[in-house]
Amino acid sequence: MTVLVAHASRAAAAWRDSGLSFRLAAIAGLVLLTVAALAPWLAPFDPDQQTLLARLSPPAGFEGAKAGHWLGTDELGRDILSRGLHALRITLGIGMAGASLGMLLGLTLGLFAGLKGGVVDDLVAGAIDIQIALPFTLLALLAVAIFGGDLMVLIIVLGIAGWETFARVVRGEVMKLRGQPFIEAALAAGASPWRIATRHLLPNLVSPLVVMFALSFSQIVLLESTLSFLGLGVRPPTATLGSMVGQGRDYMPSAPWLVIVPSLLVLLVTLVVQLLGDSLRDRTDIRLRQR
Amino acid sequence: MLSFLSMRLVKLVVTLFVVITLVFFATRLSGNAIDFIAGEGLDAQSRSELIAYYGLREDILTQYWRYLRGIVEGEFGLSFTERRPVTQVFWERVGPTLQLIGGAILLTLVVAVPAGIFAAVRRRDASAQGVMTLAFLGYATPNFVLATLLLLVFSYWLQILPSAGNDTWAHYLMPVTALSLTYIAALIRYTRNATLDVLGQDYLRTARAKGLSEREVVTRHVLRNTLITVLSVFGLMVTALVSSGAVVIESIFSWRGIGDLLVRAAIRRDYPVLQFGVLAVAVAVVTINTLIDIAYAWVDPRVRLGARLT
Numbered sequence: 001m002t003v004l005v006a007h008a009s010r011a012a013a014a015w016r017d018s019g020l021s022f023r024l025a026a027i028a029g030l031v032l033l034t035v036a037a038l039a040p041w042l043a044p045f046d047p048d049q050q051t052l053l054a055r056l057s058p059p060a061g062f063e064g065a066k067a068g069h070w071l072g073t074d075e076l077g078r079d080i081l082s083r084g085l086h087a088l089r090i091t092l093g094i095g096m097a098g099a100s101l102g103m104l105l106g107l108t109l110g111l112f113a114g115l116k117g118g119v120v121d122d123l124v125a126g127a128i129d130i131q132i133a134l135p136f137t138l139l140a141l142l143a144v145a146i147f148g149g150d151l152m153v154l155i156i157v158l159g160i161a162g163w164e165t166f167a168r169v170v171r172g173e174v175m176k177l178r179g180q181p182f183i184e185a186a187l188a189a190g191a192s193p194w195r196i197a198t199r200h201l202l203p204n205l206v207s208p209l210v211v212m213f214a215l216s217f218s219q220i221v222l223l224e225s226t227l228s229f230l231g232l233g234v235r236p237p238t239a240t241l242g243s244m245v246g247q248g249r250d251y252m253p254s255a256p257w258l259v260i261v262p263s264l265l266v267l268l269v270t271l272v273v274q275l276l277g278d279s280l281r282d283r284t285d286i287r288l289r290q291r
Numbered sequence: 292m293l294s295f296l297s298m299r300l301v302k303l304v305v306t307l308f309v310v311i312t313l314v315f316f317a318t319r320l321s322g323n324a325i326d327f328i329a330g331e332g333l334d335a336q337s338r339s340e341l342i343a344y345y346g347l348r349e350d351i352l353t354q355y356w357r358y359l360r361g362i363v364e365g366e367f368g369l370s371f372t373e374r375r376p377v378t379q380v381f382w383e384r385v386g387p388t389l390q391l392i393g394g395a396i397l398l399t400l401v402v403a404v405p406a407g408i409f410a411a412v413r414r415r416d417a418s419a420q421g422v423m424t425l426a427f428l429g430y431a432t433p434n435f436v437l438a439t440l441l442l443l444v445f446s447y448w449l450q451i452l453p454s455a456g457n458d459t460w461a462h463y464l465m466p467v468t469a470l471s472l473t474y475i476a477a478l479i480r481y482t483r484n485a486t487l488d489v490l491g492q493d494y495l496r497t498a499r500a501k502g503l504s505e506r507e508v509v510t511r512h513v514l515r516n517t518l519i520t521v522l523s524v525f526g527l528m529v530t531a532l533v534s535s536g537a538v539v540i541e542s543i544f545s546w547r548g549i550g551d552l553l554v555r556a557a558i559r560r561d562y563p564v565l566q567f568g569v570l571a572v573a574v575a576v577v578t579i580n581t582l583i584d585i586a587y588a589w590v591d592p593r594v595r596l597g598a599r600l601t
Contacts, residue, residue, distance in 0.1 A: 129302065130309050132580065133573045137535035138553070142565055145557040146317060222433050226539055229435045230554055245439055252439075253447045260443070263436045274431040 025275035032088065032272060039089040043082035048237045050076040059257050072257045074248070080261050087239040088265060091221055094155055094240075095273075098220040099213050101159025106166020107209065111197050113167070114174025124167060131164040136223055144232045151234055158223060162216040169208055177204055214277035218270060225266055241266045299581050310573045311362065315355055318562040367570075368563040372556075377567045381549065387457055388548030391541065392532055394467040395474065400525070403475045407482020408517060411490060412509060414483075422479065429476030434536060438469035438543045455545035462544075470540045474528050478521065485520035489513050530576045 035042060051073065059072040059080075071080040113124035143157040177183060177200075186196050225242030227233035234240050236247075241262045248258030361367060367377045406422050413419040445465060446454035453462050489495070490513065498508050541550035549568065556564035 126305070126309075129306050130313075133306050133310055133577045134569065135530070135535060135572055135576060137538050138569050138572055141538070141553060141557040142314065142317065142569060145560050145562070145565060225433060226435055226535075230539065230542055232554070232557055242435070245436065249439060249442075252443055256443055256447075259439055263439060266433055266436050267431070270433055271428070271431045274427070278427075 019279065021275055022279040025272050025279070028268070028272045029276055032269060033092065035085065036089040036092045039085040043079075043085045044070075045079035045082040047083045047086040047239055048078065050078055052076070058255070059261075071261050072255075074244075074258050075251055075255075080244075080257065083239040083244060084241070084261055084265055087241045087244055087262065088269070090151075090234065090238065091224060091241050091269065094151075094158065094224050094234075095217045095221040097155045098158035098224075099162060099217040101155065102162030102216055102220075103166050103209065103213055105159065105163035106168075107170055107205075109163070110167040110170025111174060111201065114171045114178065115193055115197060115201075121171075124171065128164050128168055128171075131161075136161045136219070137226070140223060140227055141232065144227065148235075151238075154224065154227075154233060158220045161223070162220060165216060166209070166212055169212060170205060173205055173208060174201055177201060211277065211281045214273065214280055218273035218277055221269060221273065241269070296585065299584060303577050303581055306577055307570075307573060311359070311570060312355075314566050314569050315358055316351075318566060319351055319354075367567045370556075370564050371561045372559050372564075373561075377563045380552065380564060381567060381571070384547060384549045384552050386548075387546055388533075388537055388541070388550065390457070391463075391466055391470065391546060391548060392529075392537060394463055395471040395532060395536070396529065398467055398471045399474045399478055399528075402471075403478035404482050404518070404521060406475075407479040407521075408486050408509065408513065410479065411483045411486035412513070414487070423483070426476040426479040429472045430480065432472065434469050434473055435539050435543060437472055438465070438540060441465045441469055442543070457546055466540050466544045466546055469543075470532070470536050473536070474532060477528065478525065481524045482517060482521050485517045486513060488520070489516045492516075530572075530579050533572060533575060 057073045059070065062072075071084065073079055074083070109124050109127075113121040139161055140157055143153065147153040183196060183200055186200050191200075224233055224240065225245075228240045228242030229246035231243070231246060233243060236243065244262035245259055245266065248255075248262065251258050358368070365378070369375060370377050370380050373380050406426070410419045410422045410426075442454055442465065445452040452465055453459075456462055457466075495508060495512055498512050499505075503511070537548060538550035538553060540546065541548045542554045545551070549571075552564065553568045555561070556568065
């Protein structure tokens with residue numbers, strides 16, 4: 001309980017001396033998350049429901065708009081607002097799940113490598129080298145070709161692709177912390193490695209982990225959008241923001257809203273996440289704070 | 292230095308070997324590749340002929356051994372969809388990709404380095420803050436969104452730029468811009484930080500004290516010292532440019548390069564092409580990283596002598 005209170009007051013203090021852009025981004029982020037979570041209740045239509053009589057109708061306010069379809073409809077008469085909301089939900093969900101998986105994997109391996117040293121460390125360091133040699137996008141292309149665009153596969157691939165950053169930073173931090181007197185004291189007192197890892201190391205890793213989570217989240221959202229845009233992500237008819245832009249491309253000359261609406265949504269998401277990640281990093285990086 | 296170099300070389304070879312092995316077995320996980328090549332309704336005899344043609348008859352370990360031997364001899368197998376050597380298919384695509392990436396590298400360096408130095412030197416001005424805001428926006432904009440919106444405005448609405456192909460100089464404008472933006476934005480941010488570090492150094496005070504004009508201070512002292520940091524980051528950016536940027540931009544603008552080839556290969560499950568592509572990019576990335584390591588070792592004796600930088 002006291003820990004919770006301490007965290008809450010620290011969060012409050014962080015809010016007080018944060019800049020305007022951070023506050024705006026934080027609020028926008030919360031709104032996006034809420035809207036995404038409530039998508040099934042907020043969306044006026046079923047996202048996959050086709051109304052062939054109302055195909056390619058423009059957004060409200062333009063000539064020929066159909067009542068009720070605020071942002072227009074696509075080539076199959078599906079409501080773009082509803083699809084956008086559901087797509088946001090899937091995109092953010094994949095980002096969350098992928099970044100969490102990457103963090104879990106990277107944190108575990110990084111802690112192991114940093115604490116055990118020796119052969120374990122060499123193996124993890126070697127695995128990191130290999131992961132760095134295999135670029136994100138190519139790995140995803142390969143995995144999608146092999147396993148198909150299943151949602152679970154996509155999350156696992158994106159999570160695996162992100163583990164390396166976490167592992168690298170955690171390993172480095174643990175190595176730095178290991179020589180500190182308080183760890184030596186804990187060791188001398190007979191603390192088990194598990195206790196040292198959870199009680200002494202983890203609390204010191206929270207701020208780099210938060211920053212990396214934000215950055216990895218935005219990277220995963222980007223990669224998922226890109227893959228879906230190329231037709232290699234989540235299978236249709238399920239909409240993600242990237243696949244909406246990708247499929248809308250064919251109708252760009254006559255129905256530009258098919259591309260513009262999801263593009264702006266993607267832009268909004270990446271802007272907000274990037275802004276949050278940046279301000280979090282600036283807060284934890286003492287070298288930058290003095291400027 | 293020599294032992295450091297040989298250690299790096301051993302590490303490079305081991306990394307590449309593991310990559311090759313992983314990719315080889317991963318592509319075999321999805322069952323027999325022949326089903327994708329042949330499609331349904333093929334009679335048994337042509338099917339077994341196809342299997343023999345692509346060398347898929349033996350058990351997987353034999354295939355693996357043959358693949359490794361092939362790599363040493365420069366044989367990387369046949370493309371499933373084009374039915375000719377993968378290397379040949381790739382070779383035709385290298386030119387356009389190099390042109391695209393070369394253009395992007397040039398544009399990035401020409402725009403980002405001056406803009407980053409400007410943003411640092413004039414950091415209190417509104418114009419410098421404007422540059423940084425633009426850099427932030429550019430950094431957060433996914434390149435496929437930018438490319439799509441550019442296409443919409445310049446090819447469909449204004450109809451002044453071609454939407455596909457690479458025949459004339461006008462074909463280069465949109466792809467190169469869309470590809471560069473993220474890297475320009477990122478490099479502006481790096482350059483600004485690197486310049487700020489340099490601006491705090493004592494030798495700049497000395498330079499001013501001996502009477503150099505502000506312009507001379509910036510061009511002679513700041514620029515040079517900033518470039519050292521910037522170039523090391525730039526090496527890493529080039530690998531990202533090759534591996535992810537080109538893939539997206541090429542398929543949007545129907546640019547007949549390696550990125551476009553790889554996306555098509557992924558859609559059609561042309562494993563030999565994918566395998567070779569991943570391998571080629573891995574070689575590029577590992578080589579660039581090794582070169583950067585060597586450059587660091589050259590500059591910093593602590594690395595060379597084996598102390599770990601953590």
